[in-house]
Amino acid sequence: MGCGTSVATETQVKKLETEEALKSPSPALTLKAAVLIQRWYRHYMARLEMRRRYTWNIFQSIEYAGEQDQLQLSSFFTYMLDNVTQLNGNGPDLISQLLDPVIDPWLDRETCYKMISIPESYTGPRISFPLSVSDTNTLLSAFKEQQILHARYVLQLLYETKKLLKQMPNIVHLSTSYTKEITVCGDLHGRLDDLLLIFYKNGLPSAETPYVFNGDFVDRGKKSVEVVILLFAYLLLYPDHMHLNRGNHEDHIMNLRYGFTKEVMQKYKTHGREILQLFKDVFSLLPIATVIDAKILIVHGGISDQTDLELLSSIERHKVKSALRFPRRSLEQLDIGQSHRLGKRMRSTDSSHPRSSHSYNENHRTPSLRKRRCRLSRQNSGDSTSSSSSSSSSCSSLCSPRTPSCISPQTYPSSPSTPYNVLQVPFLDSLSFVPLPSPPQQEREWKQIVDILWSDPRTQEGCSPNTFRGGGCYFGPDISQRLLHQHGLQLLIRSHECKQEGYELCHDGHVITIFSASNYYEEGSNRGAYIKLGKELVPRFYQYQVSRTTRRLTLTQRVRAAEGSALRSLKEKLFAHRSELMTSFQQYDPKETGCVSVGEWAKVLESVLRLDLPWRTLRPHLVHLAPDGSVEYQSCFEDLGPGAALPQVSPNLAETLFRYRTDIEIIFNIIDKDHSGLISIEEFRHTWRLFSAHLGVAIDDGAIDELARSIDFNKDGSIDFTEFLEAFRVVHKLDIKEHQLSEKMAKKKYT
Amino acid sequence: MAEGKPENISAVRKKITAEFQLFDYENNNTVDVREIGTIIYSLGCFPTQADIREFIAEVEEDNSEIVHLEKFLPAMTKVLLENKFPPIPRTKILQAFKVLDRDQNGYLQPEELTKYMMEKGEPFTQGEMDEMLKTHTHRQENVIYYPKIIDKLIVDPGM
Numbered sequence: 001m002g003c004g005t006s007v008a009t010e011t012q013v014k015k016l017e018t019e020e021a022l023k024s025p026s027p028a029l030t031l032k033a034a035v036l037i038q039r040w041y042r043h044y045m046a047r048l049e050m051r052r053r054y055t056w057n058i059f060q061s062i063e064y065a066g067e068q069d070q071l072q073l074s075s076f077f078t079y080m081l082d083n084v085t086q087l088n089g090n091g092p093d094l095i096s097q098l099l100d101p102v103i104d105p106w107l108d109r110e111t112c113y114k115m116i117s118i119p120e121s122y123t124g125p126r127i128s129f130p131l132s133v134s135d136t137n138t139l140l141s142a143f144k145e146q147q148i149l150h151a152r153y154v155l156q157l158l159y160e161t162k163k164l165l166k167q168m169p170n171i172v173h174l175s176t177s178y179t180k181e182i183t184v185c186g187d188l189h190g191r192l193d194d195l196l197l198i199f200y201k202n203g204l205p206s207a208e209t210p211y212v213f214n215g216d217f218v219d220r221g222k223k224s225v226e227v228v229i230l231l232f233a234y235l236l237l238y239p240d241h242m243h244l245n246r247g248n249h250e251d252h253i254m255n256l257r258y259g260f261t262k263e264v265m266q267k268y269k270t271h272g273r274e275i276l277q278l279f280k281d282v283f284s285l286l287p288i289a290t291v292i293d294a295k296i297l298i299v300h301g302g303i304s305d306q307t308d309l310e311l312l313s314s315i316e317r318h319k320v321k322s323a324l325r326f327p328r329r330s331l332e333q334l335d336i337g338q339s340h341r342l343g344k345r346m347r348s349t350d351s352s353h354p355r356s357s358h359s360y361n362e363n364h365r366t367p368s369l370r371k372r373r374c375r376l377s378r379q380n381s382g383d384s385t386s387s388s389s390s391s392s393s394s395c396s397s398l399c400s401p402r403t404p405s406c407i408s409p410q411t412y413p414s415s416p417s418t419p420y421n422v423l424q425v426p427f428l429d430s431l432s433f434v435p436l437p438s439p440p441q442q443e444r445e446w447k448q449i450v451d452i453l454w455s456d457p458r459t460q461e462g463c464s465p466n467t468f469r470g471g472g473c474y475f476g477p478d479i480s481q482r483l484l485h486q487h488g489l490q491l492l493i494r495s496h497e498c499k500q501e502g503y504e505l506c507h508d509g510h511v512i513t514i515f516s517a518s519n520y521y522e523e524g525s526n527r528g529a530y531i532k533l534g535k536e537l538v539p540r541f542y543q544y545q546v547s548r549t550t551r552r553l554t555l556t557q558r559v560r561a562a563e564g565s566a567l568r569s570l571k572e573k574l575f576a577h578r579s580e581l582m583t584s585f586q587q588y589d590p591k592e593t594g595c596v597s598v599g600e601w602a603k604v605l606e607s608v609l610r611l612d613l614p615w616r617t618l619r620p621h622l623v624h625l626a627p628d629g630s631v632e633y634q635s636c637f638e639d640l641g642p643g644a645a646l647p648q649v650s651p652n653l654a655e656t657l658f659r660y661r662t663d664i665e666i667i668f669n670i671i672d673k674d675h676s677g678l679i680s681i682e683e684f685r686h687t688w689r690l691f692s693a694h695l696g697v698a699i700d701d702g703a704i705d706e707l708a709r710s711i712d713f714n715k716d717g718s719i720d721f722t723e724f725l726e727a728f729r730v731v732h733k734l735d736i737k738e739h740q741l742s743e744k745m746a747k748k749k750y751t
Numbered sequence: 752m753a754e755g756k757p758e759n760i761s762a763v764r765k766k767i768t769a770e771f772q773l774f775d776y777e778n779n780n781t782v783d784v785r786e787i788g789t790i791i792y793s794l795g796c797f798p799t800q801a802d803i804r805e806f807i808a809e810v811e812e813d814n815s816e817i818v819h820l821e822k823f824l825p826a827m828t829k830v831l832l833e834n835k836f837p838p839i840p841r842t843k844i845l846q847a848f849k850v851l852d853r854d855q856n857g858y859l860q861p862e863e864l865t866k867y868m869m870e871k872g873e874p875f876t877q878g879e880m881d882e883m884l885k886t887h888t889h890r891q892e893n894v895i896y897y898p899k900i901i902d903k904l905i906v907d908p909g910m
Contacts (some may be wrong), residue, residue, distance in 0.1 A: 025850045033847035035870035039799050040839050041883060044904045046792030053773050599765070614769045 015728050052559050054502065054614050058566040059521035061611040064191045068366030113155035116271070124148055129160060131237045139233055143192060143226045151271035154229065158278040161232045165285035170317045171309065172243055174210070176535050182292060184212045184531040186495035186503075186514035187247065190221025192516055193546040194528050195230065201544060202530065205234040205242045212290050214514065215247020215453070219258035225267055232282075246286035246317075247300040248453040248471075248496065252276065253322040279300070284318040288452055295537055297489050301496045302455030302511075303480070304473040305463035308448065309487055315445040323450045323471055335340070350417045366610060456497060457511050475506040478569065484510060491539070493531065502529025502543045518545045522562035573609055574622070574636050580608050587635040595630040604633075678718040760828065767827045771793055771820055781822035784811050787818055792818040794827065796836035822850040824851070841901060848897040 051068035118126070125142035127135040127149075139149065149157075176182060183202055188195055203209040206502040211583025217231055218224035234242045248254065255261045255276075264279070267277045289312065290298040354581070461476035480492055492511045504513045518528035529543045574581065584604040588596045596604075601623065624635040770790055774782040782790070787810070788803045798806070810822040829874045830836065850861055851867050868875045868883070875883070907910050 029850055030867070031871055033850035035799060036839060036844065036847040037851075038868060038875065039797050039872050040844055040904075042788075042800075042879075043792045043797050045879070045882070046789040050770070050773070050793040057773070490899045582861050600763075614773055616766060616769055 014693070028373055031548050035297055048559050050617075051563055055559065055563045055566045056521070056525065056618060058570055058611075058618075059525065059562075060498070061613060099298045112274070113152050116152040116155065118150050118152055122150055125153075126150075127153055127157075127233075129156060129236075129242055131233055133237065136230070136233050136237055138231060140196075140199075140204075143223075143230065144196065147265055148225075149229055151268050151275060151634050154225075154268070154275055155271065155278060157229060157232055158275065158282055160236055162278065162282050164236060164316075165282060165287075168285075168287050169313065170288045170315065171313050172287045173294070174212070174243065174290060175535065176293055176537070180208050180210075181532045181534045182210050182212060184214060184298060184493055184514060184533065184552070185257055186214050186516040186528075187216035187498070187520075188221070188227050189216055189222030189249070189520070190218055190227055190263070190518045191517045191528075191546070192221070192223035192226045192230075194544075195227055197528075197544055197546055198516065198530055200641045201542065204530075205238055206371070207238070210238075210241040210243070212243045212245065212292075212298055214244045214290075214298055214493070215286075216249045216495065217244075217247070218260040219255060220520075221259075222263065228279075243290050244286055244451065245290055245298060245300055246283065246288055248323060250283035250286055251322045252280040252283065255279075281318070284321045288312060288317055288449060291489075292303060292533060293537060295489055296491045296533065297484070297487075297492060298493045299452045300494060301451070301453045301472055302475055303492070304451035304455055304475055304484050305479050305482075306447065307451055307483060309483075311445070312448050312452070315448065317449065320449045323446075323453055332360055353405070415735045445710060454496075457494070457506050457513075457594040459506070477510070480507045480510050490537070493539075498526055499529075502527040503531070503541050512539060522565045523547075524559070525562050567618075570613075570618070571622065573611070574605075577608055578637055581636065582633075584608055589633075594634060595628075595632055597628050597630055601631040601633060678720055680718050698746060760832070764824060764828055767794060767824055767831070768820065770880070771823060775820075781817045782823075784816045784818050787823075790823075791827070791830070791836070794831060796830065797838050798836040800898050802836060830876050845898065848901070852897070857898060858889075858896045860894055861888055864895055 002512065020341055124147040125138045142149070174182065183198075199205075205211050211234075213231055215518060217228045231242075231244060235244060249260075252261070260279075261276060264276055268275050273686055289309075292298070346370060353661060357585070380445065451472050454466060455475055456466060456472070457480065458474045458476060460474075461478045463473050463475050463479050466472045466474050484490060484492065490510070492507075493514060494511065495514055495516075497513055497515065498514055498517070499515050502518065504514055505511070506513070512531065514529060514531050515526070516528045516530055518526060524545075527543045527545045529541050531539045531541055533539055581604060585601075585606070586592070588600040588604070598616060601619070605611075605615050606613075619631070622636060624632045626632050770793055771782060772780075772784040774790065784807055787807050788798075788800075791798055791803060791806065801843050806826065807818070810818050812819060812822075843882055849855065850858070851863065853863075865884070869877075869880055884895075887895050889896060
């Protein structure tokens with residue numbers, strides 16, 4: 001087919017030429033067309049990738065912001081225990097009763113589970129001890145069928161596990177000489193599908209397929225119980241080939257917040273409390289570290305410059321039940337000065353030396369401190385002092401300003417010579433200074449464990465408190481190098497941080513992060529991975545991604561789903577900080593036009609929410625623009641928020657409740673000792689008062705009482721917590737939205 | 752991209768910096784050179800691979816595989832203000848697809864598209880090809896209705 005010449009008229013020449021060209025395009029034209037399409041498609045894919053990145057950022061920022069709140073809560077408990085003597089006669093007695101319950105004498109007796117009989121009607125899995133392969137297979141198939149293991153078996157399993165773990169050292173030593181390859185897995189967080197996928201791809205645990213699971217088996221995912229039962233079952237079956245390290249979520253206080261406690265109580269209504277008590281013991285008995293061939297160290301979080309493996313081997317690990325409950329005698333809590341100095345690095349185009357920007361750090365305090373400052377004076381920068389001389393590189397200070405993990409804090413030279421001579425302890429409105437001698441042995445040991453479970457690596461050298469998480473340290477390549485060298489090790493494998501590809505190398509290949517919960521933030525957010533190590537000890541990585549649907553989602557669909565979820569969380573945060581945000585917006589809008597510039601809007605969000613996100617890029621999803629291009633800031637709060645507040649309740653209360661919803665839930669769960677879902681009005685009142693005193697939020701006592709009375713719907717003196725939240729439609733509205741979205745996703749056809 | 756009104760330079764610079772920092776994992780105002788293409792695209796541009804290579808040559812730090820914000824910012828600002836890699840209008844893309852559509856029947860066979868995309872122009876990698884086919888091949892009929900894709904991909908609100 002050649003290019004025919006046309007004898008048509010002038011006007012038709014062009015048209016015919018085009019048609020001819022289309023019928024038999026010249027190579028040059030084809031080339032042009034191909035390039036054009038490639039250019040165009042690559043543009044689209046790049047923008048998709050961009051959206052994926054910032055979605056990821058949102059999730060991470062919010063996740064760690066959440067964790068920081070958790071630590072603030074625990075510091076509240078300790079503060080109360082250590083400092084408050086009387087609070088209407090229900091002070092520390094109430095709290096200490098709640099947090100240090102009397103050990104149930106039944107639990108250590110062998111007969112405790114034997115007293116529980118299994119009804120004929122039970123259709124779940126039946127196992128017998130000592131466990132055999134058929135028992136673990138039974139459990140596997142049962143869990144795949146969504147069955148629940150009877151409480152009696154759970155208790156028995158936990159009891160046997162506890163017995164076994166008691167015999168194990170803090171640091172377990174393995175060798176590859178007699179086995180094939182060792183598989184190392186990271187965080188699972190209750191994702192049964194991921195565990196099953198790993199077993200499917202890699203093989204069930206056995207003498208030929210030994211495993212190390214590096215902590216964080218529970219919380220967040222919906223099948224934590226099943227995951228941990230399987231892991232413990234295999235541990236009992238193959239104690240020499242199955243190895244479990246403790247993670248920071250193997251901690252009963254973390255469990256209160258992040259879902260494991262709730263899951264257990266939901267699945268085991270009658271025996272839940274006993275089961276939780278046993279879990280608490282078992283978790284604290286899990287080994288802290290694993291070493292392979294004396295060359296590879298595996299711990300959940302990381303290390304610090306104070307990490308001492310000999311010391312770690314010698315301590316009584318089970319005494320550290322929770323990283324979030326300090327040793328009683330310690331006042332080493334809200335070290336505001338510390339965190340003030342190590343505040344978030346500024347992300348600003350104006351400043352080239354963020355370190356020098358002192359005033360910027362003022363914005364990055366703990367919520368409670370900021371609230372206090374707001375009351376006293378907004379511009380007062382000389383407020384809480386910082387003992388800038390004490391550089392406490394070794395201090396695991398909790399409850400400090402948060403930095404998103406994608407931003408590392410500034411390096412401050414570590415001078416272990418002056419750890420901390422002076423501590424600042426907040427007491428309501430002021431700070432009292434408390435001199436402290438060198439930390440007693442108990443605290444040293446506690447810190448050793450916390451560092452192992454909570455630390456994160458970073459690129460900058462040195463070691464500084466992990467202000468992001470509020471526990472453990474950030475450790476630089478020099479710290480890893482030093483520790484590895486000191487003990488003749490060559491590699492550190494850790495988990496604790498979600499990575500898009502399921503794994504990541506850093507510190508020049510000497511530190512590997514391995515994460516095994518795929519789709520952690522949202523469907524499609526990340527892969528999971530595991531490592532295989534043979535005799536040559538060269539790690540090989542295997543990745544996977546669990547897909548809820550049988551048809552694999554395309555990148556587009558995954559990004560959209562993840563984005564939707566991230567934006568929802570973000571909007572939640574906007575609402576929770578509504579009054580602060582409005583106040584700040586109004587400062588930029590003296591004429592009350594209802595608008596501010598995009599730049600001002602971004603600035604306010606960044607300083608109030610303390611989330612370092614690309615606000616301008618996110619703007620179209622969060623707020624409306626006026627015709628002149630400025631931002632209508634009120635529209636931030638549209639589309640979300642509790643329903644009409646109860647008439648007696650001021651907006652502040654609703655917002656505070658919304659923001660601290662999870663924290664409140666935890667407290668309520670603690671108060672509600674028998675986990676019946678009901679608490680007395682008296683208890684409610686006291687709890688609320690304690691909580692608001694700690695937060696520094698002024699809530700009228702009368703308002704609390706009104707509230708308590710109004711929600712006691714059946715007037716019997718007790719409150720159902722769900723109803724309480726329901727009254728503010730906090731739970732309801734968000735659940736509705738999530739439900740709607742998941743229905744939409746389910747219905748959405750493949751386009 | 753086009754937000755309806757011309758942005759002033761300072762706003763442009765802020766935008767560039769924000770997108771740049773999304774990839775700045777070490778917080779030292781540098782990004783890996785391999786991310787540059789994505790950043791340029793995400794700022795609304797439609798460069799060819801050759802364009803990107805040229806741009807990188809200007810801003811990369813002596814083969815260190817790193818690009819500093821200091822160099823990236825002025826170069827990218829220029830690109831945006833001069834509209835150097837303008838968007839491709841819908842009609843043009845449609846035309847391009849039509850060129851490839853031998854039978855002029857409004858769709859392409861996956862094999863056809865693969866041949867063009869992977870052999871001509873600035874070829875796709877296998878990964879890029881797989882993603883394109885997976886996303887856009889009509890499930891039952893196993894062809895690619897290009898007018899539909901164009902509609903979907905052109906509308907990219909705000910992002």
